[in-house]
Amino acid sequence: MTALQPQIPTEEAPLPSGDNNTDTIDALEVGTTATTASKGHSRIPWRFLGGRALFYLFTLWAAVTINFFLPRMMKGDAVSAYLARNRNISPEAADGLRALLGLDTDKSLFEQYIDYWSHLLRGDLGVSLLHGLRPVAEVISQSLPWTVGLVGFATIVSFAIGTIGGAIVGWRRGSRLDALIPITTFLSTIPYFWLGLLAIAVFSVNLRWFPIGKAYGVGMSPEWTLEFIGQVLHHGFLPAVTIIIASLGGWMLGMRNMMLTVLDEDYIMVAQAKGMPNRRVLWGYAARNAVLPQVQSFALSIGFIVGGTIVMEMVFSYPGVGKLLLDATNAKDYALMQGVFLVITLSVLVANVLADVAYAFLDPRTRQTGA
Amino acid sequence: MSDALLSVNNFSVMYDVEPPVEAVRNVDFTLRRGEILGLAGESGCGKTTLAYGIQRLLKAPAVITSGSVVFHDGSGEDVEISQLDVEELRRFRWDKISMVFQGAMNALNPVATIGSQLEDVYQVHRPAMSKSERRDAVVELLEIVKVGGERRRSFPHELSGGMRQRVMIAMALALRPQLMVMDEPTTALDVLVQREILRQISELRHKFGFSVIFITHDLPLLLEISDRIAIMREGEIVEINTAERIWSDPQDDYTKKLLSSFPRLTGEKGLVSR
Amino acid sequence: MSLLEFDAVTKIYTVRGAGQIKALDDVSFTLESGQTIGLVGQSGSGKSTIAKILTQLETPSSGEVRIDGTPIPRHGSGLRSYRQQLRMVFQDPFASLNPYHSVRHHVERPLRLDRVVPKDELDDEVARLLGRVRLPYSIAERRPHELSGGQRQRVAIARALASRPKFLVADEPVSMLDVSIRLGVLNLLADLQREEGLGVLYITHDLATARHFSNEIIVLNQGRIVESGSADDVILRPQHPYTQQLRAASPDPEKFFASMSGSSSGTAGGDR
Amino acid sequence: GAPESTGSGAALTIAKPDGAITTESHNPYLGDSSASKYAYGKVIFETLALVNPTGDLGTTPWLAESVEWNDDYTELTVVPRSGVNWSDGTEFTADDIVFTFDMIKSGKLTDTGGLNITDIAVDGDAVKITFGLSKFTAQARVLHTPIVPEHIWKDIADPNTDPLTGEGLAVGTGPYVLDNWSTESVSLTANPDYWGGELAVPQLNYVSYGDNAALTTALVSGDADWAQAFIPQIEDSYLAADEKNNLLVSPTAGAGTLFMNLQEKPFNNVALRQALAWTIDRQAYVDVAREGASSVVWSKTGLGDLLDDEVLPEYKDDNYKVDIEKARQVLTDAGYTWKSEKLIDPDGEAVSFSISVPAGWSDWNTEQALLAEELKEGLGIDVKVDQPDWGGWDAARQEGTFDAIIHWLEDTGNAYGLYTSTMDPKWIVDNKAQFNFGRFDDPKVTEALNTYANTSSDEERKAALAVMEKAFVDEVPAIPLGSHPLLGEYNTRNYVGFPTEDDQYASADPTQPGIVQILTKLKPGN
Amino acid sequence: MTAPLTIVPTSTVRLRFGSAFAMFRNRKSIAGLVILGFFVLVAIFADVLAPYSPTQLDPGARFSPPTPEHWLGTTHIGEDVLSQVIHGTRGVIVVGFLAAIIATIIAIVVGVISGYLSGWRSEGLSALTNVFLVIPGLPLIIIVASMFEDPPLWVIAAVLGLIGWAWGARVLRAQTMSLRNRDFIQAARANGEPLHRIITVEMLPNLMALIAASFVGTVTAAILGLTTLSYIGVIPVTTYNWGTILNWASAQGAFRQNQWWWYLPPGLCIAAIGVALSLINFGIDEYVNPRLRSAGERARAMKKKGLNINDTVTAVRTTPTNEAR
């Protein structure tokens, strides 16, 4: 029987060292070509996060640069537009304004670019013509919390409902729940503004259930009182619900499709063979895996979502950065326009970073293989 | 007490698609306590369907169209598997019959540590166990299959193919079942790793005394490890006999053909016409 | 008589984050036409890397490959005419044919590329090639998913033969095929080789077929040749411990039952 | 005001359609400060006098007890009202007036109104301000300068930009004082020591909605009480909703006017301009585009009803009407022809042009569509409806790169406004036009315009007017469509006393300086 | 890759031609294509179909609800809503398709190249793609569109296309990267196929479904973008489309006054075309990932046979049903 005795070490051997010349190999450590075993990895996926950080820096640079060049390609001159709005400013006054805005320089484009960066790094975004020559940073800081609050909240809720719903629909494939998919898809193909206007016409004008817009009631000022919070919730309800309705379909469809793919994986079958209750298989095994691509596309779709708020703010008179941008663009208020665009891009990047970190911790594989 | 563990009678499974596929047809066999039964046959002959079908693991469109599967429990109780309802079957699974699946690569949940996947089994089937008891049990299992208890916190992708397959075996062992079904547990593995795993399986079987249904299409391998071998073809068992008899005295033409399509490592040449 | 020389080839892969992997370490061998060399070794030992270097899908880090004494060119028409003389059959017939294209496309492309036959004879040549691998011409318009695994592998072989190469690299050509089909494909390869005088590099981890199919066997471990020699010598009388290990790991019922005669215990390897 | 709290004590909510106004600035001199955008600056900072842009066009002294101009309107003498206190308790004096105008004179405050002050002197009780040019046509600009307290503003480094957001800076003499500023609304409470007497409305709220549609919705639902906005379908959507909802349309001397680019084809031919004047249906402009919130201008002199008495006798009943026959005749006489119903000019080219109005100016956008259709149907002219964004439109009108635009007029409260806006080259500086976009330039007319503005003699003024009217009738440099009224929508649920059709002591537009006058006249109603 | 083999002997020519469109050969895609085709036809024959010119006034019928003369009523100045919707189709279709063509071409070029190459060039293109993905699109479009005074349709399409290619490129890159290492591509390389042939002949056909999906997705995004931009007034009304109609309707208070004939049809048209495009994409998805099909049709087919596809326990049918024969 000796011939049958494989000469394989049964004890786990340390990893073969570099100049290992012996013929004993550790069968345990060698899988197929597709696998290499790893040991002693770090729990925090530094490499993955580092790679992402580099990418975000690059994107940030690109966004700032685009931001720098855009207004310089636009027609029309901010000061003359301003003068036209405030009729009959004297020519001297106009020159003064130009000086204030730094538009009178005859510096080279490159010098302007450097200046732009140095201002930016000092947090100086210039002053807004459209808002009484107030610093852009101040103008934006008034609006940003509302946008981030409402849109962030609605997006997360929509993501959560869509993902959970999609998981259930996918799990119970072929059941009546499937009808939810075409319904939510239909809702998400409706233009958002149309939905919003209809919602106002029905719920605010006819039924008077909700105020017709704005973030809180007339004569209130932001403070941490129950009344104020109640106002904010009451006012935010319709915009939030319409955002949720309009964006639910995508999340639901994505999750459901991913579930259908995951449900055919072996580990689901294993879990069921293990005698796991359905609920545990659904959430612990299937949904847990299916959600990963969702998280990734969540990160990527944030830019898209933020864009959508412009319309929301118009329809609901909501005090956000979207309308600010639209007005700034129309009025050629470049400093404000650049500021808003920068802030929007920044928030998208921040959201992406968060989603990335979440992804990295949800998917142990990123901790090793990188993006 | 009879020494039969599982009696399969006139068992048929059909995939109710267009046109319907009768994947397993009128299969009869008895599995003895403690034996390794090899199941061989070419791809698509119904091995997997049979192995899954007896514990009703197949999903629609599969339907069991006839026959009975009786599990003779160690306690002396006979369980007719087709009579169990969903909840009973859920509790029955893994406790009495466990499985090692084809392709360990995908059989583990990629986002959960192997420790937690092992603990799952105890949590569901042994709710009385405390957290630390569970952890100790998991460590013990991992030690038994020589993966090492400290690997408890590893994720599947951090293990080699061989180690993953061992984790699967550990999982199958968790509740000390009386029957372990192994569906091509080594096909994706390297020859050396494969041999090591097989060695371990038979070691464990001696230690714990469970029966094994071992599926593969690698007949030479099966001949070495099985007590008895069933040869399947187009959904039917065409021959079932001890490994030695199958090797030395195959009865069915198909068995003969199968045997002749494997070149012998040490036998005379000539199979491949050079 | 042609000669393919693999001379002191080392291949180092640089993997991001994991440093360098020496996939091949000073590997040399010679393949003559009409000859078959079996290349065995466990997973990751570097077998496929040799195939890739031979087909110039990868370039060696050091060392060189020569055909009839001349080093193979890295690009241009020289490379093309080299490739015309050496073709490869992949492991997985399900993956090596483009699912979008018909059988005809697969067989015809090399004919056109290398201008093997005049245009108006293309059809005849396709028919001839399919005939060589025992496939009916009627199959020409089918696409891969309409073929069985064995048929696909035959198409892949026909494609490899189309340019009338002198050497064939077969990288585990049957490991993805069903047991009953394997032998057929191997026999086909053997026939072709006999008829056309091909030099074949047969890559496998299955010692049994390697022994039956090859004249010589090279055993590879961690990128190094640990043993080589005539097929029977290497398999039946392995010298190197690694070869012995491999050998012991391969199931061999013949020997198993021979050694067991009299004993009734039919259990597996590690069972003492 | 919340609809449920009726009667006295309810707040009055004044609304604007300008989108969120999220930056706090109470500076009344800044066009883009929140005080100016909401117009709540007007109830904090008062002016010397209120010039009524409608009705009798009269001047009501306000912070001044009396207002007096010299003959050629280069000197203004005002007597400050006595017994007036700033809202922080300090007494209001002549020094504050001097200080205010001195900021402009010294250039510390940008002279956005082009006041061109040469001297300020205190003369006993009175303050005398001297100007470099006649202010006959710019009385309102002078008198509507917000007066600010010296004791606070002397410490303000840059009055052009300072937001006045510090504690105790937003101090005026006005009827209301700032109470609460938030991004969503601004609240002001009644000034208890207001010189003008007790105020019925204890609190004013200023709100800004996303656009006209949202504002209208707010007015209809009662969320907002008072606004100036062009509301489409106002009859059905607002007035019919509650009998207490009111609309007051106050015609002004200005008019929505079609400016044509006189320098280029096709409008360099007077015949075409005349033909247009005979074709365009001003009634449709008033009825359809403005939904009645305007009054037609048919007079060939281009003067509306309000300025009827300035129309010289020879043009008294010389009116346009829609007369396609006539228009075609004019064109035929000038050598125009038609080919398959398309108008061909004497050079043999098909006539076509575009009319630009910024997108979103819904009344004039509608008028564009109407004009295009009328001219196509009536004269066979292909008119392109162009709705650029504001910036593009602004550049085109200044640089003269448009074909035709609809625009408002400089409102001087008399005939001068129309004629200077359409024929005065003074508006073109650095080749950029602030008015007279068609770039009309006739020395005779220019001289008449200057005479009218600067003379102290009524006779000369009348003679100059004759020159202007004749030129306008003959040359048709622009086509006024309908008077450009001040609008005011308000409800009388809680308060009455707003100006009405019969009593137009001010316009009902809450963004006009006259709002202080209205606020003092409001009384609780039921 | 070991899906059950289906051997379908098909006649030769039809197969090769048909296979390019295989992804559209399912009920959902066909339904979507029919709806889309309807709108395309409307766009082409707008002049013939529309009863009036979109700007023709009917002073006698302002704000008129549907009547025999005006099937979908009239606007505030008596324009025929039906005619406006019909003419508006043109802008939507032209911009949607043009933008998608531009975006798809960029996506193919960038995605396939960055997927096929490796090293810094690939990484660079990938970073570029990601930048375009992350930068918020609508604000950028607003800024870019405002650079043009009266942007013609193709400019709007180009802007929408330039901003909308990144998704497609990303998906194509990932797929190309996986294709690149597939054996059949390696085989083509080993055969000495030139690079351009590898990309165009061996790779692109295998990317067709993804390209189609990304094309359809971009059409949807472009149409929504166009109508939204028109609605908020960034795109001038001279380029007539459904968004423009809604802009007028909203500005003129149609929503408030519930003049449904004015605001409902354009909104529903946008939704209809959106649904059509989603249907096509469902079809393509199911073609690419056959598992998705199992959800609907197969589950229902199972249900008819008394099986529940979600059961974790094999059904037992001890009296064999033979009606399947």
Ligand SMILES: Nc1ncnc2c1ncn2[C@@H]1O[C@H](COP(=O)(O)OP(=O)(O)OP(=O)(O)O)[C@@H](O)[C@H]1O
């Ligand atoms: N879900 C299914 N629907 C229809 N037919 C199926 C299904 N699953 C399996 N089959 C068919 O049933 C037959 C038996 O399949 P099974 O998987 O049991 O074979 P196997 O012997 O395990 O093959 P392998 O060695 O390839 O694993 C095959 O013909 C297969 O095509």
Ligand SMILES: Nc1ncnc2c1ncn2[C@@H]1O[C@H](COP(=O)(O)OP(=O)(O)OP(=O)(O)O)[C@@H](O)[C@H]1O
């Ligand atoms: N492109 C690559 N980049 C980095 N490392 C590689 C690459 N290709 C192969 N390797 C490494 O080179 C070594 C040899 O690989 P190779 O594919 O030649 O093995 P093999 O003997 O063919 O294995 P198998 O039997 O599993 O096919 C392995 O360690 C593998 O991980």
Ligand SMILES: [Mg+2]
């Ligand atoms: Mg199987």
Ligand SMILES: [Mg+2]
């Ligand atoms: Mg290999």
